[in-house]
Structure formats: structure tokens, C-alpha cells
Amino acid sequence: MSKTSLSQSKPDNLPKPKINWAKVEESEKFAEMVKLFRQGKINRDDFRRFRLQHGAYGSRMTDDYSMIRIKIPAGEVYPEQIEKIAELSESFSIGNAHVSTRQNFQLHWVALEDVSEVMRGLTEVGLTSREACGNTVRNVMCSPIAGVCPDEIFDPTPYAMAATRFLLRNPMNQSLPRKFKINFTCCEKHGMARIADIGLIPHKVEVNGKSQNGFKIFLGGGLGAQSFVGHHLEEFTSDEDLLYTIISVIRVYDRMGNRENMARNRMRYLVNELGWEKFQNIVLKERAVVRATQSVVIKLELDKTSEVLRKVSISSEMPSHPTGFPRWLKTNAVKQKQPGFSIAFLTLESGDVTANQLRIIADIAREFSAEGRIRNGFAQDIVFRWVRDEDLPKLYARLLEAGLANPGALTMASVIGCSGTTSCNLALTNSHRLAKEVQRKFLELKLDEDDDLRDSTIKISGCPNSCGQHEIATIGFYGGGGRLGKDMYPLYTMSLGGRADEKAMLGLICMKVPTKRVIPTIIKIVEIFKSEKRPGETLDSWVHRIIDGNGGPNVKSLNDIKELLKPVVVAPTIDQDKDFYVDYGNDGSYHAKTGRGECAA
Amino acid sequence: MCCLSKEKTMRVTIDADALRSDIRDKSVKVLDIRKEEDYKQGHIPGAINFPLSNLLADDSPDKVVQYAQSFGIDDETPVVVYDDTFGALASRVAWTLQYIGHEDISLLDITFGTWKKLGLETSVEPPSLGKKTHSLKLQPEILATAEYLMPAKEKGAVLVDNRERLNFLEHHIPGAINIPYRMLASNQNVLRPKEELKRLIQNRNISPGSEVITYCGSVGTLSGLGYYALKSIGMENVKLYVRSFKEWNSLEKPIEKQNDANYWDLSAE
Helix, strand or coil, rough: CCCCEEEEEECCCCCCCCCCCCHHHHHHHHHHHHHHHHCCCCCHHHHHHHHHHCCCCCCCCCEEEEEEEEHHHHEEEEEEHHHHHHHHHHHCCCCCEEEEEEEEEEEEEEEEEHHHHHHHHHCCCECCCCCCCCCCCCCECCCCCCCCCCCCCCCCCCHHHHHHHHHCHHHHHCCCCEECCCEEECCCCCCCCCCCCEEEEEEEEEEEEEEEEEEEEEEECCCCCCCCCCEECCEEEEEEHHHHHHHHHHHHHHCCCCCCCCHHHHHHHHHHHHHHHHHHHHHHHHHHHHHCCCCCCCCCCCCCCCCCCCCCCCCCCCCCCCCCCHHHHHHHHHEECCCCCEEEEEHHHHHHHHEEEEEEEEHHHHHHECCCCCEEECEEEEEEEEEEHHHHHHHHHHHHHHHCCCCCCCCCCCCCECHHHHCCCCCCHHHHHHHHHHHHHHHHCCHCCHHHHHCEEEEEEEECCCCCCCCCCEEEEEEEEEEEEEEEEEEEEEEEECCCCCCEEEEEEEEEEEEEHHHHHHHHHHHHHHHHCCCCCCHHHHHHHHHHHCCCCCCHHHHHHHCCCCCCHHCCCCCCCHHHHCCCCCCCCCCCCCCCCCCCC | HHHHHHHCCCCCCCCCHHHHHHHHCCCEHHHHHHHHHHHCCCCCCCCCCCCCHHHHHHHHHHHHHHHHHCCCCCCCEEEEEEECCCCHHHHHHHHHHHHHHCCCCEEEEECHHHHHHCCCCCCCCCCCCCCCCCCCCCCHHHEEHHHHHHHHCCCEEEECCCCCCHHHHHHHHCHHHHHHCHHHHCCCCCCCCCHHHHHHHHHHCCCCCCCEEEEECCCCCCCHHHHHHHHCCCCCCCEECHHHHHHHHCCCCCCEECCCCCCCEEEHC
């Protein structure tokens, strides 16, 4: 051994990834397939299917670059994995990674020829991009605060992990009519159970005096060009029935789902076409058959080992009074159910994070979190759990140094933006950048500190397909194009009142708002709300009061809001305001241009 | 003797252990390509400071021969170059010496920063410089000019842009492929192990016998590293378009771009 090799000195009590999701031969196969494709020995459609199955999307206007989606089951990711993603993003992507709304990491603009190298790198740390795209079961989500949520009945994480383990590479779900999404949440408040193909909320009942773990299961929800809220399958699904239920739903969908019409082949359309009761019956019957005919008893492999928490010792220096700490504490941290520990949320602009920041995040996880890892959140964010309350000021100081201490994580200032025209073929507008602009404006105006806005959300999609989840936002936007005379300008359709919790509903379309008027429009809505609100009322509850028909004398309906906003959204002529006709991040005038969508391939 | 020196030119990189032993034997000249003020704070023992800016001020072959001679480098002197800029600046100097006909030149396979992190010896002593004579035998086969590119490309040469991905997407020489310089390094070394570099090239369907021309943004540093990455895996016919994209652009030659996508807005910087 040469004396000149670097040995990394890291604490030895760090937790290691428990499950290796990777298979190295898949990267070799991918490299081989790219060569065959380039040589014209595989046709485009077959190659596209293969590519998507392995987690690589085409990029905007070109198949020569991919977006690689790295699956992070339950959002749980370890420091060495984060560091590897940082390294891969520098070597093969744009030196940045992106945290998606489904807890994945995404690397954009990777040369098709390098996808196999990224996959190879991922295998070194037990990660995979397999079945992150394509007509498969996508990343199984789980609330980022599961296990520490003050409102949860039990921690669903082991179930999410076990479900992933069962489904990943399972022949049963390699060629579904379309993608399939499973979301576990911790409780009714936090999560997306009602907008997934299968959504699950922990539930407990007494059976013969014995407490039995199980779930409330919701089926057939989902956002898209046409969105639906999921239906409650049955009062209680015991955890013993969980796997049978998942298998049955997937089998019914696989057998009966629409394989012809790409625009209507998500399971929610099947549920809608059959009607809920019929679909529900078919699933329950299927479950009885599955239960009875499995030749071996199959069970979810639940990891029941109890977590060992490390003793953390903080070596970071702390400035005596880090500026901005109270604001950050108020808007980015909450107490865990375990006394003495807090959860800290790190908000990223549209989910983007640099390689260097990822390395710092990995270090912070090692240093500050007693569980020594992080979770990706539901809001393109990153979550540190098991941070001792007294360490929060030091944590904040570390984040501040790295440019990661933006406040407002748990407020309306934390805006969702899909990738939009930065990389997506279907996008009509640069929703990604708009979300960043809105967030910056909110922080500049200190709206994150306003308790009246805290439980409200802004979510922005670059087209009607809902990747930015606009339909569950208090104020949601999806991109399109408008025209004044012969001149086109970018605009958004605005919806109000969406939410994903137990009162889940899709936002109601209010009006069209030109891109360059989105920020003034939001600010005007806040203004109207402030003048109309009743004591203790939040923006979200005010919007719902209006939707429910109980508005005040001045603003009775969404239509009244629309009237008040009309002066804000008037389109000037191109001679009056050239910038109005230009989308964010562009020099020239707006034109709507899209390529073939791959979500549906 | 001739064969031996030929073999030595194949040594694209040298590791720290081998360099330390060569320094003890006094059989090598070491060039430090960092800025003078950094050099003065400490450098590899015996290293001569040759900031890249000095070279770029005048990189005409006659001037480069003068530099070599003043450093005590003759035609047979083994030379090792290093920097603290992931090997890119060192590569540009190495290539220039190679261009005037110097055969025995290697890149230190780590940066000075890593050298220090490893706790290896440094010095603030100025080196002894004895003047030597160096011949001028230009090697035009490792240089590409703007006029050369397109005809070569038509004959099958592969044009490699070593800038970062976003810069490449923004604009590049038509038909170029992108191998960002960051792809070339490993965690510790300025170049990845040979088998990895070979795989990256094979993945791109570039055959070992192809002619490859590397270029980057302005002065041929990142693409100098690209040049040596390809040399390190035994590719024979590699050229550096040393005036790179800056010249290409100023000559108003055709440019290609990835249109209709706002990729810059994905950056968190």
C-alpha cells in the first residue's frame, strides 16, 4: 500500500444503507443497448421503452441527452449516496441535481452515452434508476416525517420499503398500461394519499381486544390532464392484507387498463369509466382469489429491527447570534413526537441543488442527525430529522454558510415548479424559473413570516399535465400560450383552492394570467384576502369559504376575485411592453414548441 | 536509448511516489504552473515556477524553447508538470513543450492541493536553474487550427468539446461531441484510471485509431487535459485545437446550439 493514498476519516458509527437496490449488470446492458441503438440495430420505440424502464427520459427537443431519475424509496438517502450523486452530477450532468416532488433525485442533460456510467456509479452505493420511468411502479413514496410525526399512529416506513423490495424488478409489473404510483403517508395531515394510484394512511383497530396495524387505502387518485381524488377502498385493510391488496390492484389494472389511448390509460380513468363501486368489487374479488391461489404464502419483508440512534457530537463553530435564525426556526423547523428532537426542512429553489451543496448536506446529516441520513420531502425539499433542539442554531449557521438557509420551507414561500422548458418535451412555459422567481419575491417581501399564509401553497406546472401538482395548490398555475393580435405571449391558467389532505379537492380554475403578471396577481390575491379575512382566517381557509359559497359582502365568489384581478392581467401591446411577450430565461419572443412526451411512452 | 525514451513519452502521468524518488535522484525537472504568490507559499521541492500566464503572454515556439533552456531543460530531461487546477493548466504547458519537440513529459497525477493533503514534503526554497540547450522540432501533428477542423471532420475526425455541459449546449462547433473535463478526473487523480477512460470512449463508439481533436473555451487548458486523457489510453492520433472556441467564435465560423430549452435555469448557482 502506497503511503500516498488518501484515507477518509469519517466517524465509524455511521449507518449504512440497509437495502441494496442496484444491479450492476443493468448498467452494462444499458451501455450495450445504446451502442446497438446508435448502430441502428434497435428501433427507436423499442429503445425508448428500454431506456425508460431503466430510468432515463429523453430531454427537451433531443434524444441525445437524458434525464436520469434516481429512485429514493421512501425518500431515505444516506450521506455516501448523496456524495455519489454529487460526484455523478459533476462528472456527467450539469453540476446540479434536482429533488423531485416524488422524492427522487434527478440528473439532467446527461449524454445518452454516459447513462450507463451514471448507473454504474449508482450501483456502488446501492441506488438504482430502474423503473423510475416507463410503465412501471414508480418510486414508492413515504412521508418524510414518518417515524417522527406527532400525529402518526405508527411508522409506515418499513411497509414502504418492503413494498419497494417486493415490486422492484417484479415481472408482475414490468409492462403496465401506464405508470403506477404508490404513496404512504404518516397521517391525514401530511401527505398525498388521495392523489396516487394507491395511497395509504396508517390506521389501527382493535380486533378481539388485540390492536391490529393496518391502513386506510385510497385507489384511483392522481393528477394529470384530468385529475381525480382517490376512493377509500374499505374501512380498514390489515397489514396482513396489504401485499395482497397491492397485488390485486396492480393485476386488475394490468388486465383491464386502457392500452390503446395513451391520454387515458392511467388507472384513475379505469376507475372513472367502470365507476367506483364496480372497480372496488373487482379489486376485492381479485384479492380473495390472490389470497387463495398463491402457491406460497407471500409476505412483505418488514424490517423490524429497532433503529439505533447515534450520539451526535457537533464540531461546527457557531457565530454567537446567527442573523435570521428566529425567522428560519419559525418557518423551517418543527418538533418531533420524540421530546428533545426537531425536524428541519431545507427548501431548495424548484428543487435544484449544486454538487457542493449536496456534499455539505451529507456532512450535515452525519454531524447533526442522530439517524445519520436524510429524507427527500414531498415539496422538492430535503428533511433532516433527529436533530437535537439545542443544535438547531448551529445547524442553521452551517446551512447559512452553504447558501441553504432560505426560510419559508413550511410556508407558501416554498413554491413547487416542475422542470418546464428547462428539460421537458411537453412544457409550454418555463415554470421552473417562475417558481424560483415567486419564491424569491415572497422571501424579499417576508411573506414567509405571515402566519395567515403559512398553510397555503403555490404550485406551478409548465403544461396541463400536473407534474408541478398545480391542482392541489391553494394557488395553482399551469402553462400555455396566449395571443394579442398576432403576437404570442406565455401565460398560466390559475386555479384556486386545491388541497391534498383529508379534505382533498382539486383547485377550481379561475382565470388566465400572463407569465409576467403572475407575481403581481399573487400579491393582489394576498391583498384582497387581507382586506376580506375574518379573525384567525388563513388564505387557504378564506379561499375555501368563498368556494363553499360563504364569502363576504365584497367577494362572494371566485368570479368576484377574477373581476378584481382583471386590471392586473391586461395584456399590453408588444410595443408598449416587449418583456411581456418573453418567457423567463429567454431572449426572443415566446413561441409554444413541444416535442413528443415520454411520460406516455 | 532511443527506445527507452520512446517508452517514457508514453508515461502520460506520474504518481507522487515515483516523482518523489525521481526528485531524490535529481533526474527530473518539475514545473509548477500556479501563480507566483501561491508558489512562494510552498511548492514541491525543486519545482520551478512557470505560471500559465507567462506562457500565454507569448507561446510562440521560439519563446517556449527559451523558457525550457532557462529552466535547465534539454531534449533528454524528464519533465513533470503540476498545478492546482485539476491538471488543466499543467496539461496546457505539457502540450506546449511537446509541441516544440520535447518528448519526456508527464503530468503529476494529483494536484498540489492533494499533494499537501497527503502530507508530502513541500519547500519554499527557490530551485537551482542551470541553463541548457533545447532544440526546436515542431510537432504539427498534435496541433489543430481553425482551418483544419472542418476538412478533418469530413474525413472522420472526432471533434471533442471539453467544456462543461451547459456551455456546450449553449454553443459549440458544429458536429462536436461533449466530454466535459470533469468527466476525466477521478476523486483523487487528475485523470481516471485507464480502464474507466477507455470505457467512456468505447461508450461513444470512438475507435482507438480515430483521429480526435479536443478544444475548450479559450486557451486550450481544459482541452489540454482532454488531450492527455486520450493519450493516456493509448490513442495515437490526438490533436489540440489550442485556440479553441474563443478563436472559432471571433472568426465568425458556424456555431451549433441546443435550441428551445432553458437549461441554464436548472442551475442552483
